[in-house]
Amino acid sequence: MPDNDAFVICQDLYKIFKVADIEVMALQGLDLTVMEGELVGVVGASGSGKTTLMNVLGGLTRPSAGTVLVDGENLLKLSTRELTNYRQVEVGFVWQQGSRNLIPYLSALDNIKLPMTLAGRAGGDIDRRARELMDKVELSDRYDHKPLQLSGGEQQRVAIAVALANEPKLLLADEPTGELDSATSDQVYALFQRLNREDGLTICIVSHDPQIAQHVGRVVAIRDGKLASETVRRRADSQQPADATAEASWEDRFEELIVLDSSGRLQIPKQFREELGFANRVEMEMTDDGGIVIRPAHNLEQTSSQAEIQLQREIRAGEDGRGRNWLRRRQA
Numbered sequence: 053m054p055d056n057d058a059f060v061i062c063q064d065l066y067k068i069f070k071v072a073d074i075e076v077m078a079l080q081g082l083d084l085t086v087m088e089g090e091l092v093g094v095v096g097a098s099g100s101g102k103t104t105l106m107n108v109l110g111g112l113t114r115p116s117a118g119t120v121l122v123d124g125e126n127l128l129k130l131s132t133r134e135l136t137n138y139r140q141v142e143v144g145f146v147w148q149q150g151s152r153n154l155i156p157y158l159s160a161l162d163n164i165k166l167p168m169t170l171a172g173r174a175g176g177d178i179d180r181r182a183r184e185l186m187d188k189v190e191l192s193d194r195y196d197h198k199p200l201q202l203s204g205g206e207q208q209r210v211a212i213a214v215a216l217a218n219e220p221k222l223l224l225a226d227e228p229t230g231e232l233d234s235a236t237s238d239q240v241y242a243l244f245q246r247l248n249r250e251d252g253l254t255i256c257i258v259s260h261d262p263q264i265a266q267h268v269g270r271v272v273a274i275r276d277g278k279l280a281s282e283t284v285r286r287r288a289d290s291q292q293p294a295d296a297t298a299e300a301s302w303e304d305r306f307e308e309l310i311v312l313d314s315s316g317r318l319q320i321p322k323q324f325r326e327e328l329g330f331a332n333r334v335e336m337e338m339t340d341d342g343g344i345v346i347r348p349a350h351n352l353e354q355t356s357s358q359a360e361i362q363l364q365r366e367i368r369a370g371e372d373g374r375g376r377n378w379l380r381r382r383q384a
């Protein structure tokens with residue numbers, strides 16, 4: 053992947069939240085690259101760090117450590133003022149709840165005008181652009197409707213228009229179809245696809261829908277704050293006629309690849325580990341056909357006793373009282 057076309061680069065990203073005395077690692081060394089003009093889906097279990105990642109990319113949360121480059125700009129180096137500007141014009145955000153995207157007492161048109169006014173754009177220009185955006189999301193007959201007078205799908209389309217008001221190059225959507233039925237969701241996905249194709253917009257969409265791969269170019273799965281796997285369209289899929297691909301099974305059309313991070317780490321899916329009885333040590337072996345086989349370690353007892361001996365050696369050598377207490381507790 054040549055980095056010169058990469059629009060978003062996250063490297064070894066960490067985000068630690070501290071509430072009272074408890075620390076939560078929402079992101080744990082996450083690596084992600086999104087190319088310019090890509091349409092990417094982000095999936096993962098609840099609590100895996102999807103929203104945290106979107107908030108970091110959107111300049112709403114500062115990561116605890118790591119690198120975040122968006123369009124060549126290092127978000128960690130921006131001052132508070134530069135970050136405010138970044139949020140206003142460089143990136144657009146769409147949330148799951150319509151109420152979070154739109155101001156209830158303003159018309160659709162006025163909702164779209166608001167971010168442009170806040171960014172200091174000239175008046176006539178604002179009105180023209182707001183109407184253009186309503187046309188673009190195919191709501192030309194709803195200019196004066198207030199959010200509550202719109203359906204859920206229409207509200208999300210206005211929300212997308214609001215997010216696009218200041219012509220951002222990156223659009224982030226956090227479960228934009230979470231409250232919509234599947235037919236309405238399809239319409240919203242079709243709009244994202246059109247914006248991606250026609251305007252070259254780089255888009256990241258968080259979803260709980262495992263079928264999101266059908267609507268985007270690539271799906272990345274986050275597990276425990278790290279990128280775990282990627283689902284991509286098989287090459288043949290893009291060459292087949294539409295009705296033939298509709299017949300083909302999911303496995304024929306898409307493949308899931310495990311992500312190997314820059315330090316060579318990968319996550320073995322939980323289901324595999326459980327079925328094969330993997331503990332926390334494995335044996336690894338190269339095969340003649342250019343692969344690697346990973347098996348549960350056979351001599352686990354030896355491995356753990358070696359670790360114990362090493363630990364005792366370290367404790368004897370060091371002055372660290374904490375370690376000694378810890379060992380006493382463990383032995384008790």
Ligand SMILES: Nc1ncnc2c1ncn2[C@@H]1O[C@H](COP(=O)(O)OP(=O)(O)OP(=O)(O)O)[C@@H](O)[C@H]1O
Nearest residue numbers: 069070071076078097098099100101102103104105
């Ligand atoms: N502001 C915060 N303060 C403390 N902990 C937080 C905060 N935001 C998120 N977390 C914790 O970080 C972890 C990741 O949260 P995040 O919201 O990113 O998950 P998610 O993948 O978006 O989940 P969901 O699918 O439920 O929306 C969770 O364990 C959550 O409790």
Ligand SMILES: [Mg+2]
Nearest residue numbers: 102103104226
């Ligand atoms: Mg979330």
